[in-house]
Amino acid sequence: MASGNGSNALNLINIFYVGKTGSSSINISAVISNVGDAPVIDKVKKTAPNLPVFTIPFGSLSERQVFENKLENIIDKYKIKYIILAGFMKILSKEFVSKFPFKIINIHPSLLPAFKGRDAIKSAFEYGVKYTGVTVHYVTHEVDAGPIIYQEIVKIEDYDTLESLEAKVHIAEHKIYPAAIELAMNADKPQR
Numbered sequence: 001m002a003s004g005n006g007s008n009a010l011n012l013i014n015i016f017y018v019g020k021t022g023s024s025s026i027n028i029s030a031v032i033s034n035v036g037d038a039p040v041i042d043k044v045k046k047t048a049p050n051l052p053v054f055t056i057p058f059g060s061l062s063e064r065q066v067f068e069n070k071l072e073n074i075i076d077k078y079k080i081k082y083i084i085l086a087g088f089m090k091i092l093s094k095e096f097v098s099k100f101p102f103k104i105i106n107i108h109p110s111l112l113p114a115f116k117g118r119d120a121i122k123s124a125f126e127y128g129v130k131y132t133g134v135t136v137h138y139v140t141h142e143v144d145a146g147p148i149i150y151q152e153i154v155k156i157e158d159y160d161t162l163e164s165l166e167a168k169v170h171i172a173e174h175k176i177y178p179a180a181i182e183l184a185m186n187a188d189k190p191q192r
């Protein structure tokens with residue numbers, strides 16, 4: 001599920017769908033966005049024209065229940081076992097999350113528990129930490145706080161700008177997210 005640019009979603013699609021090898025048991029069944037004109041939608045359609053893409057509006061909180069009901073229909077229809085959040089910018093309800101324990105995975109652009117929430121790369125940069133990174137974790141009802149599956153450190157050099165740091169963090173994301181997903185699915189239980 002993605003809401004925006006979609007670089008992580010595209011990376012996963014390129015690895016597990018377009019370039020899928022016999023050695024991986026991971027199948028991507030569908031891409032879901034809550035934003036009708038999100039760049040991720042066009043990118044997925046171009047890269048993987050046969051991959052089902054669904055747009056379910058979820059902007060304000062009042063749309064969440066309908067979004068989650070439709071999402072559950074898609075999960076049932078495609079027999080989806082894992083929900084992968086890749087820049088999905090909305091918070092799922094406690095009720096929804098509790099139905100899928102250790103089945104919803106998210107990537108966050110900081111070394112959690114530091115710099116939770118939005119603009120994590122900017123917050124780390126402005127704070128002046130020397131190391132930040134990327135965290136892949138299970139989603140629980142508490143935002144950016146579920147059990148950690150995998151982390152990667154990104155060093156902030158004195159010459160880094162916010163832009164160069166963002167680029168480094170995204171490279172780390174693209175490197176570790178596929179591996180962390182494989183790790184989680186192969187273990188099928190929290191790695192702690």
Ligand code: GRF
Binds near residue numbers: 002008086108109
């Ligand atoms: C990534 O930095 C991810 O960690 C965060 O949202 C951003 C999404 O970027 N959750 P993209 O849409 O995958 O390019």
